[in-house]
Amino acid sequence: MTLPKRKFDTLVIGAGGGGLRAALQLAQADASVAVVSKVFPTRSHTVAAQGGMNAALANVSPDNWHWHMYDTVKGSDYLGDQDAIEYMCRAAAKTVIELEHAGVPFSRMENGSIYQRPFGGQSQNFGGDQAARTCAAADRTGHAILHSLYQQNIRSKTHFFDEYFAIDLVKDEEGFVLGAVVLEIETGEPLLIEARTTLLATGGAGQLFRTNTNAHINTGDGLAMALRAGVPLQDMEFFQFHPTGIAGKGMLISEAARGEGGYLVNKDGERFMERYAPHAKDLASRDVVSRSISIEVKEGRGCGPNGDYIHLKLDHLGPEVLDKRLPAISESIRTFLGVDPSKDLVPIYPTAHYTMGGIPTNKSGQVVVPVDTGEEVIPGLYAAGECACVSVHGANRLGGNSLLDIVVFGRAAGNDIIEFLKENPYHRRMSQDSVDQALSRIARWDQKGEGESVDTLRRELQTTMEEYCGVFRTEEILSEGLGKVLELEQRMSQVRLQDHSKIFNTARIEAMELENLIDIGVATVTSALARQESRGAHSRVDYPKRDDVHWMKHSLYYKENRRLDYKPVRTKPLTVESFPPKDRVY
Amino acid sequence: MRFKIHRYNPETDKKPYMQDFELEIDSSRMVRDALIRIKAQDESLVFRHSCGEGVCGSDAINMNGINGLGCLTRLSSLKQPIEIRPVPGMPIIRDLVVNMDQFFNQYRAIKPYLTVNDPEPEVEYKQTPEQRDKLDGLYECILCGCCSTFCPSFWWNPDKFRGPAALLQAYRFLADSRDQATTERLEELDGPYRMFRCHTIMNCVNVCPKGLNPTKAINEIKKMMLKDML
Numbered sequence: 039m040t041l042p043k044r045k046f047d048t049l050v051i052g053a054g055g056g057g058l059r060a061a062l063q064l065a066q067a068d069a070s071v072a073v074v075s076k077v078f079p080t081r082s083h084t085v086a087a088q089g090g091m092n093a094a095l096a097n098v099s100p101d102n103w104h105w106h107m108y109d110t111v112k113g114s115d116y117l118g119d120q121d122a123i124e125y126m127c128r129a130a131a132k133t134v135i136e137l138e139h140a141g142v143p144f145s146r147m148e149n150g151s152i153y154q155r156p157f158g159g160q161s162q163n164f165g166g167d168q169a170a171r172t173c174a175a176a177d178r179t180g181h182a183i184l185h186s187l188y189q190q191n192i193r194s195k196t197h198f199f200d201e202y203f204a205i206d207l208v209k210d211e212e213g214f215v216l217g218a219v220v221l222e223i224e225t226g227e228p229l230l231i232e233a234r235t236t237l238l239a240t241g242g243a244g245q246l247f248r249t250n251t252n253a254h255i256n257t258g259d260g261l262a263m264a265l266r267a268g269v270p271l272q273d274m275e276f277f278q279f280h281p282t283g284i285a286g287k288g289m290l291i292s293e294a295a296r297g298e299g300g301y302l303v304n305k306d307g308e309r310f311m312e313r314y315a316p317h318a319k320d321l322a323s324r325d326v327v328s329r330s331i332s333i334e335v336k337e338g339r340g341c342g343p344n345g346d347y348i349h350l351k352l353d354h355l356g357p358e359v360l361d362k363r364l365p366a367i368s369e370s371i372r373t374f375l376g377v378d379p380s381k382d383l384v385p386i387y388p389t390a391h392y393t394m395g396g397i398p399t400n401k402s403g404q405v406v407v408p409v410d411t412g413e414e415v416i417p418g419l420y421a422a423g424e425c426a427c428v429s430v431h432g433a434n435r436l437g438g439n440s441l442l443d444i445v446v447f448g449r450a451a452g453n454d455i456i457e458f459l460k461e462n463p464y465h466r467r468m469s470q471d472s473v474d475q476a477l478s479r480i481a482r483w484d485q486k487g488e489g490e491s492v493d494t495l496r497r498e499l500q501t502t503m504e505e506y507c508g509v510f511r512t513e514e515i516l517s518e519g520l521g522k523v524l525e526l527e528q529r530m531s532q533v534r535l536q537d538h539s540k541i542f543n544t545a546r547i548e549a550m551e552l553e554n555l556i557d558i559g560v561a562t563v564t565s566a567l568a569r570q571e572s573r574g575a576h577s578r579v580d581y582p583k584r585d586d587v588h589w590m591k592h593s594l595y596y597k598e599n600r601r602l603d604y605k606p607v608r609t610k611p612l613t614v615e616s617f618p619p620k621d622r623v624y
Numbered sequence: 625m626r627f628k629i630h631r632y633n634p635e636t637d638k639k640p641y642m643q644d645f646e647l648e649i650d651s652s653r654m655v656r657d658a659l660i661r662i663k664a665q666d667e668s669l670v671f672r673h674s675c676g677e678g679v680c681g682s683d684a685i686n687m688n689g690i691n692g693l694g695c696l697t698r699l700s701s702l703k704q705p706i707e708i709r710p711v712p713g714m715p716i717i718r719d720l721v722v723n724m725d726q727f728f729n730q731y732r733a734i735k736p737y738l739t740v741n742d743p744e745p746e747v748e749y750k751q752t753p754e755q756r757d758k759l760d761g762l763y764e765c766i767l768c769g770c771c772s773t774f775c776p777s778f779w780w781n782p783d784k785f786r787g788p789a790a791l792l793q794a795y796r797f798l799a800d801s802r803d804q805a806t807t808e809r810l811e812e813l814d815g816p817y818r819m820f821r822c823h824t825i826m827n828c829v830n831v832c833p834k835g836l837n838p839t840k841a842i843n844e845i846k847k848m849m850l851k852d853m854l
Binding site for chain 2: 077078080081082083085086134135138139140141143144145146147148149150151152175178181182185186189190192193224253254255289290366370373374376491492493535536537539540541542543544545548
């Protein structure tokens with residue numbers, strides 16, 4: 039059987055905000071673009087982003103990009119690269135305006151400008167009063183942005199491969215990335231997409247954890263594809279737990295709930311964030327708020343019959359704010375908890391939310407790996423969005439910076455790809471070895487017979503990650519966790535599918551997603567075990583302090599031999615003075 | 625709880641059939657939770673789903689004869705045995721998965737993108753809160769297809785009638801104070817089929833999981849057409 043082939047200038051894997059923004063930039067520049075997505079594009083998880091997108095438009099409070107930059111560096115616990123952060127914060131306003139012109143139905147101020155709300159970790163004048171920097175379309179900002187980007191891609195005639203699952207990247211001996219082998223889910227047939235550049239925009243890996251805010255599809259496929267292609271993953275120990283997931287279920291309650299005036303109370307009705315963050319209170323950084331909630335519960339001040347959650351108080355906001363500014367989360371609270379946010383307290387608990395780590399890139403979206411004392415780009419390979427690690431989020435991402443990240447760096451990658459295409463006008467010779475290797479990944483699941491199920495292993499992985507790699511970590515817990523994840527990796531070879539049909543075989547897709555998750559789980563625990571300090575979302579009880587002397591550096595995890603390497607944080611911004619690390623108080 | 629689920633694998637089944645399942649599950653859970661649990665026992669059961677909170681629009685299915693999202697439909701709201709089928713009127717690929725091509729073709733046909741002919745300013749197009757309010761109830765559509773696949777007019781003419789979802793989006797752009805393609809949009813919807821096949825049966829309104837009202841949007845388009853003619 040010969041493998042069918044398609045040829046494009048550029049292949050984009052993933053149809054969330056990052057992938058679609060890049061595709062739009064490319065399609066408008068007359069490059070032929072293929073977007074491969076395992077779900078119909080508007081099902082991508084960008085659609086679930088609620089609160090908004092940061093940009094210093096100063097529509098509500100005085101603001102400028104430099105203050106935004108300061109907040110982002112501080113929020114990252116000084117692990118973010120300051121050149122990339124400056125680039126992102128400078129580009130923010132323009133990027134929001136472009137989205138508005140593309141049709142995003144932002145909420146509005148009386149004077150007709152874009153509505154902005156306060157979000158966590160935002161300040162005026164380098165740590166002063168609370169800023170209102172988050173541009174919002176009610177609490178459906180991700181939905182509004184994703185749909186508008188898809189719509190503009192329809193107009194630009196981007197070529198979509200809907201419901202195709204990416205198997206692996208294809209590389210030649212010189213290390214150029216030449217496209218990918220993908221699988222058409224409906225027919226079960228593989229397809230080779232040849233492209234002079236490939237952009238990974240596959241999102242995060244929240245499905246690593248049992249309780250998460252993520253969609254079923256968030257299995258970090260691009261991260262695992264990069265690992266298998268020999269690319270390291272950067273800063274994987276930093277996984278964000280969002281303070282307000284619906285207790286026990288995980289659905290997200292946007293930070294907008296607190297931005298609009300909601301706050302957290304413990305079983306005594308105390309507004310406990312005043313103790314942990316006297317200045318910013320409930321709008322401290324997410325890592326700080328999540329840890330505070332965990333401590334309240336651990337110390338016996340949790341709510342409910344088992345004392346295992348905290349209450350979010352919204353009932354004082356009034357129907358105007360709930361209906362106008364927070365309609366979707368109000369609906370979610372009614373649907374999934376059966377309580378009325380205008381009258382009742384809402385049970386919440388920190389929930390796995392966002393992958394700060396990812397595929398190392400520079401600020402043009404090029405994937406970079408360390409060589410000798412410097413870095414080298416992998417020719418033809420780009421990454422953007424949650425699967426990438428630029429790194430603008432460092433050890434902790436600020437709310438509202440994720441939608442910004444995907445659009446700014448999706449666009450930047452698009453622009454750099456246009457340059458690469460000019461310099462590399464012809465497709466390179468396809469590497470049959472690399473194609474065969476990708477195909478063997480599919481063939482592996484044709485093995486028949488008795489074995490463990492995908493479902494069993496996935497659940498064990500998720501429980502293990504939650505118990506052994508959660509909000510608080512120690513050497514002992516992480517070592518045990520690593521043993522367990524490695525055991526799962528071993529057992530994976532004994533897993534067998536019972537369903538071997540071709541047509542729309544989702545069991546086979548889930549099996550390959552689980553392979554991806556296990557690789558990422560090992561990367562996460564390994565990186566977490568090695569980092570002997572507490573920084574941002576990585577909280578080591580046995581090393582409670584941040585250690586800038588030994589650990590102000592990025593981790594790099596390689597799949598081969600589970601090797602770890604490190605590279606320095608880029609502390610030098612593009613034009614302004616560096617923000618040196620200092621104590622992080624809110 | 626007892627379930628009857630539509631099964632069809634074109635590789636092995638001559639025709640579709642209903643399969644019985646029994647499951648121990650808390651009835652306060654959603655239908656999607658039950659389907660995931662059933663798939664854990666029988667991995668050959670196929671359905672689409674993703675976000676689990678009613679924003680991605682993947683899991684439109686037909687439950688006891690009514691279209692809805694599996695992730696937002698509480699098991700306790702349904703009489704047992706709960707009959708789960710694919711949304712009606714669409715070609716079935718396998719089990720609960722249908723081919724949605726015609727639905728998306730109709731969506732693309734209404735040119736669902738903001739169209740402005742003026743030169744682009746360096747700032748946002750201004751829009752008052754009142755003008756922006758006109759988009760509420762329209763932009764929230766998640767393209768799940770519950771409405772169009774429950775519309776008899778769409779069943780009869782899926783190639784010619786735009787269907788409620790696409791028409792709701794057509795009005796979303798007609799209602800947008802920033803959009804400058806009003807005349808073209810109205811002209812495109814003229815004729816006996818594209819919009820006028822709507823017979824206000826209102827199935828769309830009854831099944832929309834986001835509480836949107838395509839029938840009202842269609843009426844608003846008709847009013848705009850009338851005004852345009854006068």
